[in-house]
Amino acid sequence: MGVRFCVLGSGSAGNAALVMTPRAHVLIDLGFTPDDLAARMEGTGAAWDSLKAVVLTHTHGDHLKKRTLKEIANREIPFFCHEGHAKHLQGGRYFKRLAAAGAVRTYSGREPFEVADGIRFLPLHLPHDCPPTYGFRIEALNGNGDERPAKLGYLADLGHERAGLCEAVADVDLLALEFNHDEDLERNSGRHPKLIDRVLGDQGHLSNRQAALVFENVLKLANGTGGPRLLVQMHLSEDCNRPDLAYKAAQEVVLRMGAHTKVFSTKQNLRGTVHEIA
Numbered sequence: 548m549g550v551r552f553c554v555l556g557s558g559s560a561g562n563a564a565l566v567m568t569p570r571a572h573v574l575i576d577l578g579f580t581p582d583d584l585a586a587r588m589e590g591t592g593a594a595w596d597s598l599k600a601v602v603l604t605h606t607h608g609d610h611l612k613k614r615t616l617k618e619i620a621n622r623e624i625p626f627f628c629h630e631g632h633a634k635h636l637q638g639g640r641y642f643k644r645l646a647a648a649g650a651v652r653t654y655s656g657r658e659p660f661e662v663a664d665g666i667r668f669l670p671l672h673l674p675h676d677c678p679p680t681y682g683f684r685i686e687a688l689n690g691n692g693d694e695r696p697a698k699l700g701y702l703a704d705l706g707h708e709r710a711g712l713c714e715a716v717a718d719v720d721l722l723a724l725e726f727n728h729d730e731d732l733e734r735n736s737g738r739h740p741k742l743i744d745r746v747l748g749d750q751g752h753l754s755n756r757q758a759a760l761v762f763e764n765v766l767k768l769a770n771g772t773g774g775p776r777l778l779v780q781m782h783l784s785e786d787c788n789r790p791d792l793a794y795k796a797a798q799e800v801v802l803r804m805g806a807h808t809k810v811f812s813t814k815q816n817l818r819g820t821v822h823e824i825a
């Protein structure tokens with residue numbers, strides 16, 4: 548078994564994902580309760596006891612649950628967050644407990660950082676209304692002596708494609724990307740106009756159309772290398788999207804670009820596929 552990736556659940560009610568190598572298991576985001584996370588990790592090979600690090604993208608409630616931060620503090624698992632997140636969280640008692648245990652590690656947003664043996668994260672700033680928000684380019688060694696790391700892109704939540712973002716993930720093996728909403732379903736959702744404006748805005752979430760464009764730009768930049776082998780669609784809105792619409796938006800790009808990318812969707816209530824990357 549080499550490098551593996553699994554979305555434990557994704558959507559506006561909770562987000563978490565695993566990056567696993569033979570040497571370390573790393574959790575991205577803690578948007579579920581400790582018990583729920585334990586249940587979702589069953590069958591992946593990971594468990595609370597095997598987690599070597601937790602990395603935070605941003606502090607929205609669907610990515611960070613207080614009870615789970617408490618569990619991380621009790622277990623003294625190294626917790627990687629941006630300097631801005633640390634500032635935001637510093638008054639909380641579980642964060643204080645983590646800090647007292649010496650388990651808080653901050654990233655600056657500019658430099659890559661090693662989260663566990665052979666797993667490096669490069670933070671990618673994302674335009675989202677919870678500053679700061681980060682996605683990641685992740686490089687992980689499979690521990691079999693291969694020099695070439697497995698490469699992943701992890702991009703959610705973002706309102707638009709900022710300059711330089713696609714370049715940073717152009718050569719990844721697996722791209723996990725937000726396909727949040729269908730623009731027509733969002734506009735006609737009957738939600739509060741302010742919420743609709745927020746989701747559709749530049750600091751909200753990517754629509755299927757916008758995400759498909761990001762994917763297409765990644766494929767164009769990957770010219771010659773074939774682009775990502777796997778596309779994992781994340782953060783689908785339960786009210787304003789459907790898996791078939793998100794899939795169609797991405798698959799249309801695959802066909803038009805002559806790519807060989809396999810498209811997978813993720814759900815809020817069910818763990819996703821465990822993908823073997825390298």
Ligand SMILES: [Zn+2]
Pocket residue numbers: 605607675677704
């Ligand atoms: Zn968010």
Ligand SMILES: [Zn+2]
Pocket residue numbers: 558559562607609610704782
């Ligand atoms: Zn979110």
